[in-house]
Amino acid sequence: GAVVSQHPSRVICKSGTSVKIECRSLDFQATTMFWYRQFPKKSLMLMATSNEGSKATYEQGVEKDKFLINHASLTLSTLTVTSAHPEDSSFYICSAIPTDLPYEQYFGPGTRLTVT
Amino acid sequence: KQEVTQIPAALSVPEGENLVLNCSFTDSAIYNLQWFRQDPGKGLTSLLLIQSSQREQTSGRLNASLDKSSGRSTLYIAASQPGDSATYLCAVRPGTGRRALTFGSGTRLQVQP
Numbered sequence: 555g556a557v558v559s560q561h562p563s564r565v566i567c568k569s570g571t572s573v574k575i576e577c578r579s580l581d582f583q584a585t586t587m588f589w590y591r592q593f594p595k596k597s598l599m600l601m602a603t604s605n606e607g608s609k610a611t612y613e614q615g616v617e618k619d620k621f622l623i624n625h626a627s628l629t630l631s632t633l634t635v636t637s638a639h640p641e642d643s644s645f646y647i648c649s650a651i652p653t654d655l656p657y658e659q660y661f662g663p664g665t666r667l668t669v670t
Numbered sequence: 671k672q673e674v675t676q677i678p679a680a681l682s683v684p685e686g687e688n689l690v691l692n693c694s695f696t697d698s699a700i701y702n703l704q705w706f707r708q709d710p711g712k713g714l715t716s717l718l719l720i721q722s723s724q725r726e727q728t729s730g731r732l733n734a735s736l737d738k739s740s741g742r743s744t745l746y747i748a749a750s751q752p753g754d755s756a757t758y759l760c761a762v763r764p765g766t767g768r769r770a771l772t773f774g775s776g777t778r779l780q781v782q783p
Contacts, residue, residue, distance in 0.1 A: 588770045597759060597773040598714075647713060651769055657701075659769065663713035 556582050558650050560662035567638055568670055574634045575665045577648030583628035584650035589621075592645040592664075604631040628653065638669040672697045674762055676774035683750055684782050691745040691777045693760035698741050701763040704771070705734050705745050708757045717758075718745070722765065750781045 557580040567573045577587055585606045590598040602623055603611040610623035622634040631650075635642055647664040673696045683689055693703070702721045706714040718727045718734040720743070726735040733746040743760060757778045761771040 586769065590773075595778075597775040598761075598771075600770045600772075603770060645711075649771075656769070659763070659771065661714045661716075666711065 556580075556650075556652060556658070556660045558648065558660045558662040560646075560648060560665050562665060563663065564666045564668075566668045566670060569639055570637055572634055572636045573638060573667060574632055575646055575648075575667070577631045577633070577650065577662050579629045579650045579652070579660070582650075582652040582654070584631075585628065585653045587625060587631040587648055587650045588659075589623065589631070589633050590647045590649070592647060598647060601633075635667065638667075640669045643667055643669045672700075672762060672764065672772045674760060674772050674774035676758075676760060676777050678777060679775065680778040680780075682780040682782060685750060685752060687750050687781075688746070688748050689750055689779075691747070691758050691760075691779070693743040693745070693774055695741045695743075695762050695772075697764075698738050699765040700738065701765045701769075703734075703736055703743050703760060703762050705732075705743075706759040706761065708759060708776070710757075714759070747779075750779075752781045752783045755779055755781050 559578045561576045587604040589601045592598045601616045604623045604625040606625045612618045625631040645664050648662045649659050675694045677692045704719045705717045720727050720736040731748040736743045757776045759776045761773045
């Protein structure tokens with residue numbers, strides 16, 4: 555089956571620093587990937603749509619200059635949290651849509667970010 | 671804007687009981703509806719996916735139904751087991767336009783041995 559990986563699975567960083575999270579589709583190409591955020595005991599909220607070769611589309615209320623998304627290849631999207639603050643601590647999950655199976659969507663295992 | 675609601679928010683049942691989790695959505699123009707399981711601190715496990723043209727899907731002890739016109743779905747779990755304890759999320763994919771999912775807030779299930 556299709557596999558999406560995320561790296562790292564857990565990261566702790568200090569306030570003010572930047573951290574990069576990778577989302578990879580391991581056995582398929584994905585023109586479109588999504589980044590979601592989940593706060594404790596809350597549901598997943600879409601942050602942005604990552605499109606290969608073009609700029610990401612951000613949801614209302616998500617700062618594009620703070621959450622930098624790069625989708626430079628058909629198998630990799632990265633989310634960089636810049637100048638992280640404790641309120642950015644959350645569970646970040648990506649999903650990917652296979653280019654040749656646009657009706658499917660596969661989720662990564664998530665990345666737990668803690669900002670101290 | 672699509673809104674997805676799940677009731678109840680939390681549920682505790684003794685082992686062996688049959689149970690029903692509810693999901694409702696405000697915009698019936700969906701492409702499909704999916705039920706996920708999430709264990710604490712973990713990612714999502716897809717349980718069942720129902721296309722908009724389908725009425726139900728079954729997998730083992732799980733049965734999910736969809737009434738698109740009324741904006742409702744139910745997840746039926748038969749003969750519950752302690753290993754079923756988790757948070758269950760339902761999510762809908764819009765019928766047109768972007769393909770991101772809109773998630774409900776989940777039902778936290780605890781099955782007591």
